[in-house]
């Protein structure tokens with residue numbers, strides 16, 4: 465092994481982000497303070513319960529949900545984004561005769577695509593809403609969907625708030641406004657938007673929203689589904705009364721506190737974090753574009769999350785590129801971590817109608833909140849060198 469190999473630069477924050485040391489410190493204290501089962505009736509159990517409920521309420525408030533009164537919104541803790549997406553689609557689609565279906569955008573994460581496929585096998589009609597080449601949902605197709613007779617309209621639409629691959633922000637609030645008058649529920653997977661751009665559940669007007677703490681420097685192992693107060697949700701797990709029987713199983717006070725702490729830190733530092741990430745992402749993008757003029761940046765015509773850069777280097781093959789970059793000390797990916805490792809082309813980029821050679825060589829760099837200018841400029845040098853080497857060998 466080369467002992468002088470330079471340290472790896474981590475540009476795969478859309479897969480997961482490193483835990484913020486301040487969150488770790490808060491969790492370390494919580495593991496010690498709340499060792500009892502929060503469902504136990506004794507004093508230590510009640511203390512753990514109180515800590516969880518305080519974290520839940522703080523999270524709902526920070527996410528722009530309602531915390532008080534009869535109309536309080538509910539936050540159901542899950543193991544992460546995948547489980548929350550499963551709970552949303554399965555739990556919001558109440559059995560109806562005849563079954564009204566589910567519409568998802570063609571951009572969705574594999575956890576939504578996979579659940580939709582499962583529901584299709586159970587006889588639920590599924591349709592995919594088209595997207596434009598700029599990476600945004602094609603809103604023009606929606607009026608025809610909502611003008612159909614009620615029994616032919618979907619019961620639920622699932623549209624992500626920000627794409628994990630391109631970072632492109634989706635018109636979720638507009639869809640929710642149109643859907644409300646058409647008796648259609650809207651779920652949004654906000655996993656890649658929270659902790660990157662301001663998000664208000666109340667302003668989005670959706671029925672339910674998926675979250676995951678590990679995408680904004682919180683712990684892996686906790687996420688949630690925020691559900692509007694009056695919306696019915698069917699449980700998908702049974703045999704316990706925790707979380708109103710909607711997601712039974714022992715909850716972790718330490719994970720809930722880590723989740724809360726990570727979101728509080730984002731709230732306190734968000735202007736500075738967003739500015740830094742956007743400035744460094746734009747610097748990386750412009751350096752790569754000027755040094756590698758045949759590169760193609762995907763999604764740059766519209767609003768994107770500040771830290772994501774999806775870029776293609778045709779005609780290089782993206783798997784070979786990611787492996788060569790790994791050897792050069794750059795950790796990045798070909799797209800969703802749940803699909804990477806497979807050689808399947810990105811359904812998101814295909815749905816955008818991009819040329820095959822652009823799709824075939826697209827990779828994703830995603831910055832964290834604590835990225836630095838020297839690190840990003842060193843990353844740009846390594847990427848340029850690696851791409852040029854591969855281009856010469858091609």
Ligand SMILES: Cc1ncc(COP(=O)(O)O)c(C=O)c1O
Pocket residue numbers: 478479543544545546547549573575624626627628653655656676687800801802
């Ligand atoms: C948009 C989106 N939704 C859902 C998930 C799944 O979240 P988790 O890894 O917490 O299960 C991810 C993770 O990559 C994601 O990017």
